[in-house]
Amino acid sequence: MKHKVTLIPGEGIGPEVASATRRVLEAAGVQIDWEEIAGRAGASSDQGQVVNQAAVDSVRKNRVALKGPMATAIAGGAPSVNVALRKTLDLYANLRPVRNLPGVKSHFENVDLILVRENTEDLYSGLEHEVVPGVVESLKIITEKASTRIARFAFQYAKLHGRKKVHAIHKANIMKLSDGLFLKSVRTVAAQFPEIQYKELIVDNACMQMVMDPLQFDLLLLPNLYGDVMSDLAAGLVGGLGVVPSANIGDECAMFEAVHGTAPDIAGKGLANPTALLMSSILMLDHLGNRPAAKRIEDALERVYCEAKHITRDVGGKAGTNEFADAVIAAL
Numbered sequence: 001m002k003h004k005v006t007l008i009p010g011e012g013i014g015p016e017v018a019s020a021t022r023r024v025l026e027a028a029g030v031q032i033d034w035e036e037i038a039g040r041a042g043a044s045s046d047q048g049q050v051v052n053q054a055a056v057d058s059v060r061k062n063r064v065a066l067k068g069p070m071a072t073a074i075a076g077g078a079p080s081v082n083v084a085l086r087k088t089l090d091l092y093a094n095l096r097p098v099r100n101l102p103g104v105k106s107h108f109e110n111v112d113l114i115l116v117r118e119n120t121e122d123l124y125s126g127l128e129h130e131v132v133p134g135v136v137e138s139l140k141i142i143t144e145k146a147s148t149r150i151a152r153f154a155f156q157y158a159k160l161h162g163r164k165k166v167h168a169i170h171k172a173n174i175m176k177l178s179d180g181l182f183l184k185s186v187r188t189v190a191a192q193f194p195e196i197q198y199k200e201l202i203v204d205n206a207c208m209q210m211v212m213d214p215l216q217f218d219l220l221l222l223p224n225l226y227g228d229v230m231s232d233l234a235a236g237l238v239g240g241l242g243v244v245p246s247a248n249i250g251d252e253c254a255m256f257e258a259v260h261g262t263a264p265d266i267a268g269k270g271l272a273n274p275t276a277l278l279m280s281s282i283l284m285l286d287h288l289g290n291r292p293a294a295k296r297i298e299d300a301l302e303r304v305y306c307e308a309k310h311i312t313r314d315v316g317g318k319a320g321t322n323e324f325a326d327a328v329i330a331a332l
């Protein structure tokens, strides 16, 4: 089975973890024809365009991409390339599985939950303006169409993967119209899946419940911003950002990336944990229908964590990025 995949190595620790992931996939005998390309538009691109158009074209053509993180300036500067890629490619479902890895010290054991985050609207619309000096407006866009689409994705995913319970997370007590519409749309879809238990939680309570008792959750369905915040929170329950993967899925194509960012504090030092991107590539192999290869890498990864001799510093070990990748390759 040979796959053609767009590889966007990204920035900061992106190229380091992408190269480690690629080495492991090759050692596992996965046949991939990589089309490597930068995600960010060059300085000479059309005004306002932050995404490299050639990267968008490549993902559209290959229908699958593996992507490293890309930096976004804080309070000013260019808009996020990551968000632009997800929106341009209409990758409306962001799937974030959170599970304990053997040997990784964490606050809880047996955490096994999925966050499904709406990926195209909400406060990520990027529609902000200054009304008068000292007053700005930021628009939270919620549509029935996108809310229904993500709810359908979440319930279908739950049904297909044996998940029994869906929690919709909202703040409709305050944002009565926007989160209200999200909730109303989700309820309509939930009614079509009577075999799946449906619950609702206000986001602040959901955060508290998550750090007190994450085992009560199975699948969480969230609008964009709450999904972003709660998935980092959930990552913190199982060992941090170095071990949590994600998939951005649309009807036409899919892009797999770690939940973490460019980690500027450790970039270029060979210290980054490539597990999150490697686990994202396992999600990618499943998406491509290559379960045998996904399983081989999953097992090797598990063995390396069980032995705990060559794990990276973020999860309590001493190994660097390459030493960890070598250990996974040896375990294969």
Ligand code: NAI
Binding pocket: 013, 017, 068, 069, 070, 071, 072, 073, 082, 241, 242, 257, 258, 259, 260, 261, 262, 263, 264, 265, 266, 271, 272, 273, 274, 275, 276, 314
């Ligand atoms: P971050 O995820 O880059 O780093 C947070 C902390 O986690 C840091 O201490 C970092 O060293 C650690 N960390 C993250 N990934 C790690 C790994 N694989 N191995 C070991 N340690 C790891 O978050 P931060 O600092 O808030 O963001 C940095 C930049 O990344 C920003 O420009 C942000 O916009 C961007 N970003 C990009 C994302 C993407 O491309 N999807 C997602 C999140 C942030």
